[in-house]
Amino acid sequence: MIAWTIYITFAGALLLLFLPQVFARWIALLTTIAGLALGLAAFFCTPIPDLAHFTTIVRVPWISALRIDYHLALDGVSLTMVLVTGISAVSTVLFSWDVEHRQNEFFFWLLLVVAGCYGVFLSANLFLFFVFYELVIVPKYFLIAIFGSKNKEYGAMKLTLYSFFGGMFVFIGILVAYMTAGSLDLNQLAQFQFPRQLQLWAFPVLFLGFAVLAGIWPLHTWAPTGHAAAPTAGSMLLAGIVMKLGSYAGLRVAMNLFPQGFQLWSKWIAVLAVIGIVYAAAVALRQSDLKFVIGYSSVSHMGFVLLGLSTANLLGVSGAVLQMFSHGVIAALLFAVAGRMIYRRTRTRDLDALAGMNLSHALPFAAFTFVIASAASIGIPGFSGFAAEITILIGAWKTYPLAVGITGAGMVLVAAFTLRALKQSFFGEAGSGLGRIQEGRAALGPDWNEEQSITVAEKIGACLLMFATLAVGVYPKLLLDRIMPAVETMRFLKSGG
């Protein structure tokens, strides 16, 4: 059933190539809603015990020359990721409602990214996994290079080359695993005892390859550039889902296949993760471009995911998965506000310029959304960010107490740059009185009219994301109940003792 998320999305993408432009956004919306509905149905209908193991959904022979099967499977971790993909995809389409230029093509590439992400999260064959993994990247190039804003060609090329640079290492790791174990089936590989000597070098090759996409320091520089250059939908997808592909793959493939290699290298991952959290937050504090601020905040938040993974204990890894979900939603929300609600109306993302506009009066809904998003991003209790990060930190406390201390300082920086961005962009000058409303609108330009206020599509998209972060923040058990059993059965925990 859930396999249809992939097929429907591909079919929608194909349909877009043949139908006239008037249908484009509706097809995209219906396709993504169908994907989300399937994800939700699976989420609530699959009995929780079934989600503890990577259970096969579809398995048919595919390439006989190499004995490769078309094999999809599902467990709690992948279901969580499918769900966040669905949520982000729907809101992304809603936030791209106004794309006028080459509309069919835009939604075609967008749906390809989404379909590829579904594919990655569901595949249980390493070859299939890698096909989807690489498939995601090229549409991103087109999305950014054609539809992006400032510096788009540079950003697109940088992102693509970085991603494929990582892909090169992943390719080697996959080939080595395949040749040693003689199988590409993830469940079989997860049982196979790889020689220790091999694990020691194959693990970092594979994990680093994946971590490039997750924005690990110091290979993160593509992320802010790419996020800033991308169109709103592009940054939402990129930060929301595509970066998660890297961390999900690190968990599902690298850590699960090479547990001994992981044990040896986990402390180095933790070091890189902590540097990433603090460094990116510090850099974000000095950015003047709002999208760059959010771009660096993504790197910082992904650092939490990597830190959680590196703990190798149940709480830390589950927290990491929860953080993937939470950041997927929050990053999408932040980019939606910055790229769509602000930039499209003011034509600027410069924080100093925005400070003079006092947008909170002109765009009250945008201000409200940004406040919620910032609160979630900082990790205020009640939002998903808090639930995820606290779980990660508790997990990390057992393994790396020092890291928790440094990360705590990093969280202060996160709060600092988020509040700075919030204040500069929406609450630029302290003031009161009704006159402010007129002033704010005047700043938006002489052609201001009511049409420029937040549209219904935008409101629905924002509400969807805000609801997701609140629901998980208030009741994280909803996800954790499904994530933790799945994490518990993974191999690196057992051998970790």
Add this chain to the structure above:
Amino acid sequence: MSYLELLKLASPEAIVVITALAVLTIGLTTGREAASATVSTAGPTRNAGSSSSTRSAALCSFVAALGLVIAIGAVLMLPRNATLFGGMLVITPLTSLFKIICIALVFFTLLLTTSEKSLLHPGEYLAIVLLATVGLMLLVGSEELLMIFIGLELLGLSLYVMAAFDKNDVRSAEAGLKYFLFGSTSSAFTLFGISLIYGMSGTTGLAAISAKLATASVQPLLAVGVVMTLVGFSFKIAAAPFHLWAPDAYQGAPVPSAAFIASGSKVASFVVLGKIVLVGFAPVHGSAAWHGMVAGWSPVLAVLAAFSILLGNLVALAQSNVRRLLAYSAVAHGGYTLIGLVAGGRDGFSAALFYTTTYAITLVGAFGVVGFVRRDTGGDDLSNFSGLYSRSPLMAGSMAIFMLSLAGIPPLAGFFGKFYLFSSALRASPGHGLLWLVALALLGSFISLYYYLMVIKFIFVDKRAEPEIDHRLPITDHVLQKSAISLIAAAVLLLGVMPDILAAQILAAIP
């Protein structure tokens, strides 16, 4: 064996030869005066062409295409296995499969020819294309060194003429001359190598050579013979450092000729090279593993492969002409394919053949798009491709598929080809001995991504279209060619999603 039986077994070749003669006759009788009249009256306006020469060209193409289709039918009617004259001509599932593949590639090349206006005498051109096809079929269908050499020469001589066929273009003449000079030198190398091997083993049949070499110890003279033969073939497949003819030939030759050189010629050369090294020279395989190099042909090929991958990809980065870019990338792809032969065995050979076949299909399509752009804008530099998307989305999409497949992006054919190649290379070497070559190849394909993306960038992102193109209407003619190109693009996608269609066939055909 009666002559009738012989004719039956050689019927595909015979049909193609007869078609070539028929096309030549038709071209002579119908198109000659019209073409010469156009040339004598007005050189520059020859592109307009008179209706009678167009009709003659259409007739020739039709007959040629028909002949090729019948030849494919004849290949399908052949018995599964047969051997003529001690291996001079053999029929196995492998030779039949690759005869069909070669003919199909030529068929698509013919479709490109139909709208190529620079060829003055289409009848003669097509006849030579068909003769080159016979060369391909002989090459693929022989396990005997002398016959292989004859096939090589027939193919080579036809290709030299094809490369130089555009009499009004000085670049075409340059391409033909360079190709001829390098090609004849390489033939000399091959012949010298073959004669040495004959001297050592006393036979020219591949299986017999293998049996002889297995008993004798490796001698310096044999090594010279093997290396000479390999050098000759390296010219043919444009492996660095024997690639120098390729950029000029790819850039200067008429588009269909370049497509032929890049596709059919390459496939046949790899089939026969694979047979020579894996069957004929099997006892002197050697090893190219990092820690255990053993003298033999495989370290030689491994070094050639490594050199080709690095040089081809790095030089391609600096090209501004798409055809030159494709030429240097062809050098790199030749290097990738060699990895399969270095790995050896059934898997390695099958992977190499799969890769070179999908590569050839992709390049025929890519040259089709290049020909399209060339007619449209008068050139084939990267800048001529800018704005192709708005002029013809179909061609732009097809070109994107070809470029991404060459770069090895899933789910296109090039990706599975690479996966298959590299996995067979690692499997063939215990202890990951060939990992160095695979890692190098992956690095190369990472580099290549940049220049393929540049082509795509010009097509999809750049809007700096030249002013005179802006006013033109989107091109709606050349339906045949456009549909052929999109068909090839669909095939590249299909072979990536369902590689088993071809891979299983090839694997089953290799004994």
